[in-house]
Amino acid sequence: MVEQVRKLLDRKLKNALQLEQLRQTILNDKDSSRVTVSVCGGTGCRASGAQAVVDAFYEEIEKQELQVKIEFKETGCHGFCERGPVVVIGPEKIFYQHVKPEDVPEIIAQTVINGEIIRRLLYKHPATDEEITYESDLPFYKRQMRLILGTNGEIDPTDITQYIAAGGYSALSKAVLRMSPEKIINEITRSGLRGRGGGGFSTGRKWQSCRVAEGDIKYVLCNADEGDPGAYPDRSILEGNPHSVIEGMIIGAYAIGSNQGYIYVRNEYPLAVEHARIAIDQATDYGLLGENILGSGFDFKVTINKGGGAFVCGESSALIASLEGKVGEPKAKYVHMSEKGLWDRPSLLNNVKTWANIPLIINKGADWYTKIGTDGSKGTMIFSLVGKINNSGLVEVPMGITLREMIYEIGGGIPGGKKFKAIQTGGPSGGCIPEQYLDTPVDFDELKKLGSMMGSGGMIVMDEDNCMVDIARYFIDFLKGESCGKCTPCREGLSKLSEILNRITHGEGRPEDLETMQDIGEILDIGALCALGRTATNPVLSTIKYFKDEYIAHIRDKKCPAGVCRKLIEFSIDPEKCTGCGVCARACSTKAISGVKREPHVINQGMCIKCGACFDSCKFNAVIKR
Amino acid sequence: MTKYWISSETSVEINDAPDVNAVHFNVDDKNIMVSAGQTIYEALQRMPGIGEIPALCYNPAIRPYGACRLCTVEVSEDRGKSFRFVASCLYPAKEGQIVKTNTEKIRKLRKGIIELLLARCPDVRVIQELAKEYGVEKPRFSLGGHDCILCGLCVRACQEIIGKSAISLVNRGIYKEVAAPFYAYELGEECIGCGDCSYVCPTGAIIMGSNGKPVLPRVKIPYAEVGAMTSKEKLSTSQK
Numbered sequence A: 001m002v003e004q005v006r007k008l009l010d011r012k013l014k015n016a017l018q019l020e021q022l023r024q025t026i027l028n029d030k031d032s033s034r035v036t037v038s039v040c041g042g043t044g045c046r047a048s049g050a051q052a053v054v055d056a057f058y059e060e061i062e063k064q065e066l067q068v069k070i071e072f073k074e075t076g077c078h079g080f081c082e083r084g085p086v087v088v089i090g091p092e093k094i095f096y097q098h099v100k101p102e103d104v105p106e107i108i109a110q111t112v113i114n115g116e117i118i119r120r121l122l123y124k125h126p127a128t129d130e131e132i133t134y135e136s137d138l139p140f141y142k143r144q145m146r147l148i149l150g151t152n153g154e155i156d157p158t159d160i161t162q163y164i165a166a167g168g169y170s171a172l173s174k175a176v177l178r179m180s181p182e183k184i185i186n187e188i189t190r191s192g193l194r195g196r197g198g199g200g201f202s203t204g205r206k207w208q209s210c211r212v213a214e215g216d217i218k219y220v221l222c223n224a225d226e227g228d229p230g231a232y233p234d235r236s237i238l239e240g241n242p243h244s245v246i247e248g249m250i251i252g253a254y255a256i257g258s259n260q261g262y263i264y265v266r267n268e269y270p271l272a273v274e275h276a277r278i279a280i281d282q283a284t285d286y287g288l289l290g291e292n293i294l295g296s297g298f299d300f301k302v303t304i305n306k307g308g309g310a311f312v313c314g315e316s317s318a319l320i321a322s323l324e325g326k327v328g329e330p331k332a333k334y335v336h337m338s339e340k341g342l343w344d345r346p347s348l349l350n351n352v353k354t355w356a357n358i359p360l361i362i363n364k365g366a367d368w369y370t371k372i373g374t375d376g377s378k379g380t381m382i383f384s385l386v387g388k389i390n391n392s393g394l395v396e397v398p399m400g401i402t403l404r405e406m407i408y409e410i411g412g413g414i415p416g417g418k419k420f421k422a423i424q425t426g427g428p429s430g431g432c433i434p435e436q437y438l439d440t441p442v443d444f445d446e447l448k449k450l451g452s453m454m455g456s457g458g459m460i461v462m463d464e465d466n467c468m469v470d471i472a473r474y475f476i477d478f479l480k481g482e483s484c485g486k487c488t489p490c491r492e493g494l495s496k497l498s499e500i501l502n503r504i505t506h507g508e509g510r511p512e513d514l515e516t517m518q519d520i521g522e523i524l525d526i527g528a529l530c531a532l533g534r535t536a537t538n539p540v541l542s543t544i545k546y547f548k549d550e551y552i553a554h555i556r557d558k559k560c561p562a563g564v565c566r567k568l569i570e571f572s573i574d575p576e577k578c579t580g581c582g583v584c585a586r587a588c589s590t591k592a593i594s595g596v597k598r599e600p601h602v603i604n605q606g607m608c609i610k611c612g613a614c615f616d617s618c619k620f621n622a623v624i625k626r
Numbered sequence B: 001m002t003k004y005w006i007s008s009e010t011s012v013e014i015n016d017a018p019d020v021n022a023v024h025f026n027v028d029d030k031n032i033m034v035s036a037g038q039t040i041y042e043a044l045q046r047m048p049g050i051g052e053i054p055a056l057c058y059n060p061a062i063r064p065y066g067a068c069r070l071c072t073v074e075v076s077e078d079r080g081k082s083f084r085f086v087a088s089c090l091y092p093a094k095e096g097q098i099v100k101t102n103t104e105k106i107r108k109l110r111k112g113i114i115e116l117l118l119a120r121c122p123d124v125r126v127i128q129e130l131a132k133e134y135g136v137e138k139p140r141f142s143l144g145g146h147d148c149i150l151c152g153l154c155v156r157a158c159q160e161i162i163g164k165s166a167i168s169l170v171n172r173g174i175y176k177e178v179a180a181p182f183y184a185y186e187l188g189e190e191c192i193g194c195g196d197c198s199y200v201c202p203t204g205a206i207i208m209g210s211n212g213k214p215v216l217p218r219v220k221i222p223y224a225e226v227g228a229m230t231s232k233e234k235l236s237t238s239q240k
Helices: A002-009 A016-029 A043-047 A050-063 A101-114 A160-165 A170-178 A181-191 A203-212 A233-240 A242-256 A270-285 A316-323 A352-364 A366-370 A403-410 A444-449 A468-482 A488-505 A513-527 A531-535 A538-546 A548-555 A583-587 A613-617 B040-045 B104-120 B125-133 B153-162 B196-200 B231-238
Strands: A035-040 A070-075 A087-089 A094-096 A219-224 A260-266 A301-307 A347-351 A380-387 A393-398 A420-425 A432-434 A458-463 A571-573 A623-625 B002-005 B011-014 B022-027 B030-035 B072-076 B084-087 B098-100 B168-170 B177-179
Touching: A016 A160, A016 A170, A035 A043, A035 A050, A035 A101, A043 A050, A043 A233, A050 A070, A050 A101, A087 A101, A094 A101, A160 A242, A160 A270, A170 A242, A170 A352, A181 A203, A181 A242, A181 A352, A181 A366, A203 A242, A203 A347, A219 A233, A219 A242, A219 A316, A219 A352, A233 A242, A233 A270, A233 A352, A233 A380, A242 A260, A242 A270, A242 A347, A242 A352, A260 A270, A260 A316, A270 A301, A301 A316, A316 A347, A347 A352, A352 A366, A380 A403, A393 A403, A403 A420, A420 A468, A420 A538, A432 A468, A432 A538, A468 A488, A468 A538, A468 A548, A488 A513, A488 A531, A488 A548, A488 B104, A513 A531, A513 A538, A513 A548, A513 B104, A538 A548, A571 A613, A583 A613, A613 A623, B022 B040, B072 B104, B084 B104, B104 B125, B153 B168, B153 B196
Parallel strands: A035 A070, A219 A260, A219 A347, A260 A301, A380 A458, B002 B030, B022 B098
Antiparallel strands: A035 A087, A087 A094, A380 A393, A420 A432, A420 A458, A571 A623, B002 B011, B022 B030, B072 B084, B072 B098, B168 B177
């Protein structure tokens, strides 16, 4: 397809008309009698085996010579990662979940050719057992507003013509040919868009200060160094729709007067790197990047720079140091980056999600955009909803939706009928929000009030089986390992916090520990050099605030109420319930369980390593964890 | 007419006319006038008695770095409506700003940082003295056995003043340390033995060896932290 159009075109696009003609050609060429079959090729589905499903489709289509009947594509992330690999068929979007390669011939024979539904591949509503056929009817998608992620499931990210067919690059042609830089910045400012990387600074104001900054050379940067454990919105956009990010960057570059852009992306995201590279090459081929873009006289180039794997490089000044080839350490930002950034020149750095919002705002206008969201936070936000939740995946919701709606309506509640305990928003330096605040609307300012933050879009749900002290310990250990070690409060403070939390979870907590940790929290909050250090104590301070009783149980009573901290729990066997089947004794790796067959067994506490194998293996709930 | 202090003893009375070569601002309720283009810390260095700011990673000959955070002060640029915490060694002195160098919060922050530093380096005299001054008796944490506070002065002196870059800071977080190229601890040809690193070191962690080259501080990782190390890291520590 690409090759056909390229031959037809055989030249770079020189003006807006040619872009529209190309779009029409692609749309006219499209055979509407062909059935579209799209397989999710996002990282989540790939991990569940989507590549084998894709190969099976190619093989089957070739074997039955169905190329004229089926339009097959491997798309970006559809969002519903829990149910991967996901296959979506036809314009009506029949949704098949957990598809295996052996299901493929049946899908082609029944659904694609005969239009019949294969019921065993459908999503079943967990509460009502009702089978749901179409994607739009799934409760997971119903409450979402997929302005940015929506295109992910429609296009093959490695084929620019599909992005153009979906209306891509029309915002670019509108911006560079029909709008002045001032008008673009005004539009972005009016839209109320705030930085999606976590800072929440007004994007329009950032652009304006970069536009007025003195300097002949300016840079446009895209922050795709997403290192939060459990968060992957940036990854999925760059993998599934890289052109939207590039289009946003070109518009930003035109608005501030820059000719060079960089995408700083984690090396651990190979698919995102590859797709971004293909997208840049294709956009350059089509004259949408490079010299004299669409005949406007404006030149812009984008280069990909791969990160070295440090979490702190997502911080703007560390990212710039890393781009310059220096050690990725933050610097004090008393002079704004929009005046002195990369190589001391004015630089405009935005997150992947922020860039992806730009074409949307230019196309549909600031007035339309301000209708979505709350007073202080406009538009939609993409979260990765993970943890103890039924429907884990990527969700895009309008700002202002409540946490309860996200967890119970989109997320489908907590698995196994367990009780909700807390939700952590904003990545490792976010706070844990308890049940009583679930009706809080999700926006930048409201989350901050609760001692948490919007961050880059991580949301981790925890249930009654999670120990909050252990959660705080996990995140502090992560941040301790990722601290660059430049400033004293962060380097020494986090290592001491980790020491104290490890001691508490080992049953060696001291009564004064809570106060000590709060003191360290204060030092980091006002003393640390960069945002990593300043927000690092959120997980500790918020858990102390909302779950103090758990800390007290660990410190004073030497008990872990959730049964997580191994040093504080004890396994025993209930003689009433034990049938003497011996399964636990066989599961025990240290041979700590003994007993006569068909008689209650006992655990030798001296030999028990508290691995929990007996607890998991017992079918009669006779093993007690205390 | 307003009275401005131009050194710790001398004051002048001038009209509040803008002067492009001077910056007028307020430090701890005293109006001062300094030449433009300095940081707050630099400006106050020349005025002993006005403002009290300790610092460990600062040296007038080397570009400021902002690592020790002891020089943190509160600054207001809206006539005292709101204050924020900044490192005075990096923050420029600006016309009309209000600086507080010794508020309760600042003293608490410095005390906390000193407590953390004392836990890292319990045997270093300069830190013991600071601890006495700020009322830190015994750190509430496990004690380490370091001499180096990772202020980076040695590395920056070697790079900026000598132009050799024979040593640098390697690794990150609690594993950060000063080392020679290729993570070696013995200095070779690249070091000219000038001794600058040893001279600028605030804690005396670098001494000159008998071969005319500096002996780098070895990081002694406390036991509690060893528990969190991977086996590979333990191996490399034990080999030191």
